[in-house]
Amino acid sequence: MPATNYDELKQAITVCFPAMSKQLQGIARFVLERPDELALGTVAAIAGAAGVQPSAMVRFANALDFGGFSEMQQIFRGRLVERSVSYRERIEQMRQSKRNGAGTGGQDSVLHQSVSNAIAELGQLEETVTAKQFHAAVRLLAGATQIHVLAQRRAFPVACYLAYALSQLELRTHLLDSVGGMLTEFVRGIAPREVLIAVSFRNYSAGVVEAAAQCHRRGVPVIAITDSPLSPLKPSATIAFELGDDSSRPFRSLVAPLCLAQELVVSTGHHLAGTLEKRRAMPARTRKARA
Amino acid sequence: MPATNYDELKQAITVCFPAMSKQLQGIARFVLERPDELALGTVAAIAGAAGVQPSAMVRFANALDFGGFSEMQQIFRGRLVERSVSYRERIEQMRQSKRNGAGTGGQDSVLHQSVSNAIAELGQLEETVTAKQFHAAVRLLAGATQIHVLAQRRAFPVACYLAYALSQLELRTHLLDSVGGMLTEFVRGIAPREVLIAVSFRNYSAGVVEAAAQCHRRGVPVIAITDSPLSPLKPSATIAFELGDDSSRPFRSLVAPLCLAQELVVSTGHHLAGTLEKRRAMPARTRKARA
DNA sequence: GACAGACGGAAATATACGTTCTAGTATTTA
DNA sequence: TAAATACTAGAACGTATATTTCCGTCTGTC
Helix, strand or coil, X not given: CCCCCHHHHHHHHHHHHHHCCHHHHHHHXXXXXXXXXXXXXXXXXXXXXXXXXXXXXXXXXXXXXCCCHHXXXXXXXXXXXXXXXXXXXXXXXXXXXXXXXXXXXXXXXHHHHHHHHHHHHHHHHHHHCCHXXXXXXXXXXXXXXXXXXXXXXXXXXXXXXXXXXXXXXXXXXXXXXXXXXXXXXXXXXXXXCCEEEEECCCCCCHHHHHHHHHHHHCCCCEEEEXXXXXXXXHHHCCEEEECCCCCCCCCCCCHHHHHHHHHHHHHHHHHHHHHHHHHHHCCHHHHHHXX | CCCCCHHHHHHHHHHHHHHCCHHHHHHHHHHHHCHHHHHHCCHHHHHHHHCCCHHHHHHHHHHCCCCCHHHHHHHHHHHHHCCCHHHHHHHHHHHHHHHHCCCCCCCCHHHHHHHHHHHHHHXXXXXXXXXXXXXXXXXXXXXXXXXXXXXXXXXXXXHHHHHHHHHHCCCCEEEECCHHHCHHHHHHCXXXXXXXXXXXXXXXXXXXXXXXXXXXXXXXXXXXXXXXXXXXXXXXXCEEEECCCCCCCCCCCCHHHHHHHHHHHHHHHHHHHHHHHHHHHCCHHHHHHHC
């Protein structure tokens, strides 16, 4: 008795998963992550994308009590049409609710509102960040001997992410916290070849502002991620990203700064890969001369 | 030059319709009425349903400048997969508004790609989270005597944000880290009236998984924010948010989980405000009786 | 270290599919 | 009314697809 709809299928996969072989588990993950592909692709194509042989896909279907791959595929196709009708309904609802004003059906309106907000913020992000400053920041990061990341309170998650992701690039990265109030002392130890990334939004936390100023005085480049050109971080910043945080919105989110952070990391990674490649292509003498 | 999307196809059919033969007109009507069938069925099946021969379907496709039936079918499949229209629209709007602004071209393509990615993830977020589980989570959070938030590595920023934002609601919130390896000991102290929010994505960090399992065994409600129904957090979760992380995308971001986190916080805030109001409206005696 | 069992990969096979071709029919025009 | 053109039905063809089977390999166990 195989599954008859997508939810049942998900359930079935979850149940069978522990008893599956490694390869079949891999397929299970793939299948749940990209259901659209399973609905429309051919066995060969899907198997290729999943990095297995077509026969493995059939074995997977059999493990779920289907007679064959095609039989399982029907479930995914069913899901696709079902979902598409619900989309249409939702879009209709949205149109109507728009017409009526703000009076939405209500249940998942909070959810929707938050998502809308986030999308708007992302749009704004793209407008405000210029390629010039962005690449300047990337060059700075890629050339730094060490990177220090500093933020507090609301902005702290951004710093967390940056510290984690940059260190994944094998860049020496330190997440500064003010545990024990040692921040001032620590900042004093930062060298001019290093970089500080300071993140802060209103109300700007004094510690971060002060540390940034201190670094600036000492000739350490400062990349600031903040919300306005009037931010107290601005005077200390070598490069400042001002993600105009619209205070008219009820709840400010971290979506935009985090997205920017990710972009910085990814681009820095690319940049590093590029320069590494170049160096490798260069003869040894030139390399030495450059260094 | 055949159509490249469903809207264009509709347009093309409308234009060609008058010049078509009777049978082809019949097919045109059929096709516009049941596009889902066109997307998934075989020529034979569709032709059968339309009461014509398979070759007629091919002729129809040819009349629309397609090389064959399959080529036309791709359009219908595309329509089926096409994500929520409203997001598409918004992305388009963004693109246009940018074109008018700084027409930089390819320089900040990384930036744009990241933003597009993020928007797609947000769209998926809205799909996957149901109002039911969302509100269950909110009720759980609003009713908890204390809230513990746990995450590591990549997911840690989410936990950070949750801890910060929930504590702003004057909920007693603790951010668990495994500093000093005291995690197990700490988890042992959590009471059943409290709640654990566990956040983890692949590769799932063992500490978080284990802590969640431990809580679950001890009867502590666990809200899991993770990426798939196959997550090891799932079995321990009272409520699990599975934000299907599409591994086909090059870089996974935290945008979706953070947005969800914010939604949870905001809704919990509303919920608390609502219940407070109710209590205030109640006469004192009733209030006592209830407690 | 050897054997049993399961697992995965690749090719072979049979099926089903889309496409094309041809013969026949209807429709329109001279 | 006859001829010519356009259109359709049906079958046949070649291709691509899902499935199965077999053999090599790896793992876990005795």
